[in-house]
Amino acid sequence: MAGIPLPVRRSFGETTRRDRWWLPPALVFVGLSLFIVYATWAAFQSAHYWLPGTNYLSPFYSPELFGTSPHAWFGSAPPWWPGWLPYSPALLILWAPAGFRATCYYYRGSYYKAFWADPPGCAVGEPRKGYVGESGWPLKAQNVHRYFMYVAVLFIGLLAYDAVTSFWFPGEGFGVGVGSLVLTVNVVLLSGYTFGCHSLRHIVGGRRDCLTDSPACQAMYKGCSALNRRHGLWAWMSLISVMFADVYVRLCSMGVWTDYRLI
Numbered sequence: 001m002a003g004i005p006l007p008v009r010r011s012f013g014e015t016t017r018r019d020r021w022w023l024p025p026a027l028v029f030v031g032l033s034l035f036i037v038y039a040t041w042a043a044f045q046s047a048h049y050w051l052p053g054t055n056y057l058s059p060f061y062s063p064e065l066f067g068t069s070p071h072a073w074f075g076s077a078p079p080w081w082p083g084w085l086p087y088s089p090a091l092l093i094l095w096a097p098a099g100f101r102a103t104c105y106y107y108r109g110s111y112y113k114a115f116w117a118d119p120p121g122c123a124v125g126e127p128r129k130g131y132v133g134e135s136g137w138p139l140k141a142q143n144v145h146r147y148f149m150y151v152a153v154l155f156i157g158l159l160a161y162d163a164v165t166s167f168w169f170p171g172e173g174f175g176v177g178v179g180s181l182v183l184t185v186n187v188v189l190l191s192g193y194t195f196g197c198h199s200l201r202h203i204v205g206g207r208r209d210c211l212t213d214s215p216a217c218q219a220m221y222k223g224c225s226a227l228n229r230r231h232g233l234w235a236w237m238s239l240i241s242v243m244f245a246d247v248y249v250r251l252c253s254m255g256v257w258t259d260y261r262l263i
Contacts, residue, residue: 021121028114046088048253103145176263193234196227
């Protein structure tokens with residue numbers, strides 16, 4: 001009986017593939033880098049995150065727990081905020097959506113390849129000798145994803161409230177502005193990403209031995225599964241939409257763009 005030869009260890013980047021295997025991780029690297037740089041910059045601005053005369057509030061700053069806008073829940077900056085750190089309402093809440101995305105199964109597979117070359121692609125040599133995976137620290141912390149998921153669902157409710165209130169204009173009543181549609185589309189895309197989460201899919205039905213015993217769980221499981229099939233697409237569409245929503249509110253607040261009223 002002929003033996004099966006063991007795979008030959010490849011040096012970093014070595015492969016016999018002839019396709020453009022490097023293109024997906026390169027695009028992920030550029031896309032995530034741009035988002036991280038912009039989101040970090042926007043979070044420290046603490047300005048132009050809401051539009052006077054409307055109920056538009058940037059999703060980067062929602063909920064605004066402490067701040068100077070009419071949307072603040074508890075007034076201005078908290079007295080316990082350290083003096084050496086510039087205050088921004090976004091810094092109090094962005095850890096939640098950032099943690100949800102950073103520990104997401106889809107994003108983990110994407111940025112491991114794009115930023116760490118672990119591996120850079122299937123059948124492509126990587127810059128390490130052994131496979132460690134997520135069995136050691138600090139990557140064991142990725143298991144907190146399910147707990148971030150609970151918070152992410154709560155944020156969907158808060159952003160949905162912002163989207164609904166964006167159709168009411170102070171002193172005028174109901175109306176439809178371009179910003180109202182931007183914030184609403186953002187919530188739809190974020191919901192598609194969040195409710196297609198692998199952890200949520202397991203919670204609503206994956207832990208049951210027989211789904212047909214609970215029609216409600218079966219329906220939710222099918223819904224999560226339908227969204228989960230395009231989880232990567234929802235992840236990128238929602239990432240773009242949440243950044244564009246902040247850009248839209250910011251530029252309107254700065255007077256660069258005009259929020260046109262449709263109704």
